[in-house]
Amino acid sequence: MSTLEIRDLQVAVEDKQILRGVNLTVKAGETHAIMGPNGSGKSTLAYAVAGHPKYTITGGQVLLDGVDILELSVDERARAGLFLAMQYPVEVPGVSVSNFLRSAVTAARGEAPKLREFAKDLKAGMDALSIDASFAQRNLNEGFSGGEKKRHEILQMELLKPKIAVLDETDSGLDVDALRVVSEGVNRFRASGETGVLLITHYTRILRYVKPDFVHVFAGGRIVEEGGPELADKLEAEGYEAYTKASA
Ligand code: ADP
Ligand code: MG
Ligand code: MG
Numbered sequence: 001m002s003t004l005e006i007r008d009l010q011v012a013v014e015d016k017q018i019l020r021g022v023n024l025t026v027k028a029g030e031t032h033a034i035m036g037p038n039g040s041g042k043s044t045l046a047y048a049v050a051g052h053p054k055y056t057i058t059g060g061q062v063l064l065d066g067v068d069i070l071e072l073s074v075d076e077r078a079r080a081g082l083f084l085a086m087q088y089p090v091e092v093p094g095v096s097v098s099n100f101l102r103s104a105v106t107a108a109r110g111e112a113p114k115l116r117e118f119a120k121d122l123k124a125g126m127d128a129l130s131i132d133a134s135f136a137q138r139n140l141n142e143g144f145s146g147g148e149k150k151r152h153e154i155l156q157m158e159l160l161k162p163k164i165a166v167l168d169e170t171d172s173g174l175d176v177d178a179l180r181v182v183s184e185g186v187n188r189f190r191a192s193g194e195t196g197v198l199l200i201t202h203y204t205r206i207l208r209y210v211k212p213d214f215v216h217v218f219a220g221g222r223i224v225e226e227g228g229p230e231l232a233d234k235l236e237a238e239g240y241e242a243y244t245k246a247s248a
Contacts, residue, residue: 001028002065002081002163004196010059011041011048017058018044020221026164026196033207033232034200036218037240042200044221046168050084051077064164078108081163085153097152098122098136101159108160125158128188130181146173154185165189168200183209204236219243 004026011019018041026032036042048055049062051074062069069077077084101122106112113121122136129151141149150173157165167186174182187210190197199210207215207229215231216223217240224243225231 001194002196003027003063004082004164004198005063006045006049006060007063008060009045009048009062010057011044012056012058013044013054018221019048021060022222024198024216024223026198028163028196029190029193030214031190031197031199031210031212032214032216033212034198034216034218034223035202035204035232035235037244038202040218041221042202042218043168045218046084046166046200049082049166050074075107078104078160078162079110083157083160083162083165085157085165085167093139093142095140096137097140100140101156104156105159108162121159122155125155128158129155129185131155147175147178150174150178150182151185154182154189158185158189162195164196164198166198166200169202179206180209182206186210204232207232217243 004024006022006024009019009022010017022045024032024034034042034045044055048057049069051070051072057070064077064080064082067080069080069082072080102113102118105118123133125131126133126135131148131151135148135152138144141152144152153167157167183206186197186199189195197210199206199212201207211229212232213228215227215229215235217225217231217235219240
């Protein structure tokens with residue numbers, strides 16, 4: 001069973017300090033939601049954990065099963081069992097969804113999956129997410145709708161079977177049907193109890209479908225309040241105003 005431990009993490013972007021000491025532990029089988037106003041640093045946390053070069057670690061540690069992943073390359077992080085779905089996935093011209101996913105699985109496992117086995121897993125994953133078969137041959141992210149990007153993100157997660165998954169704004173830009181399909185995907189994925197999920201969101205609506213075990217409120221680059229799922233209901237009713245004032 002895996003544990004992701006973020007210890008006093010401090011991150012700067014272009015000499016501007018954004019994260020000011022984040023502490024958070026996510027264990028396999030747990031779903032944590034990070035919620036907070038725009039600009040509070042939620043995506044910065046995801047990018048820093050992912051190893052995006054623009055985000056400079058100025059202090060703290062991120063441990064996956066005791067290993068400091070901040071020392072690892074992006075591929076090594078994936079191989080260690082970390083999955084990071086980014087808020088704005090890039091377009092890769094000339095690379096099909098199918099080829100991209102096979103390379104991603106290869107990078108995460110350290111060896112290529114057998115073609116037949118991969119094709120079978122891909123089809124099962126696409127069926128479960130109500131993705132049309134023709135999608136696999138399309139170019140990665142080229143002309144994808146918001147819903148297609150998110151479905152692709154969840155498909156990728158299901159194929160990679162990470163120990164810990166970090167999903168940033170998985171619910172943004174989704175209509176209700178797509179939100180339901182994506183939420184079911186996350187729920188199916190976490191049902192094994194072997195994966196920890198960190199769901200980062202500005203909105204409370206995905207939390208109606210994916211019930212978190214823990215909710216953390218982010219403001220001014222740190223966690224300012226923590227609680228159970230009832231905290232999400234409180235935020236839905238009252239918004240973030242109380243926190244933005246306190247951290248300003
Ligand atoms: P959230 O995801 O909570 O909306 P972000 O992490 O995106 O917050 O942003 C937090 C702060 O960091 C904002 O003030 C934003 O302008 C700044 N920031 C984030 N990423 C970058 C970047 N790549 N370049 C410059 N500033 C950035
Ligand atoms: Mg934002
Ligand atoms: Mg964000």
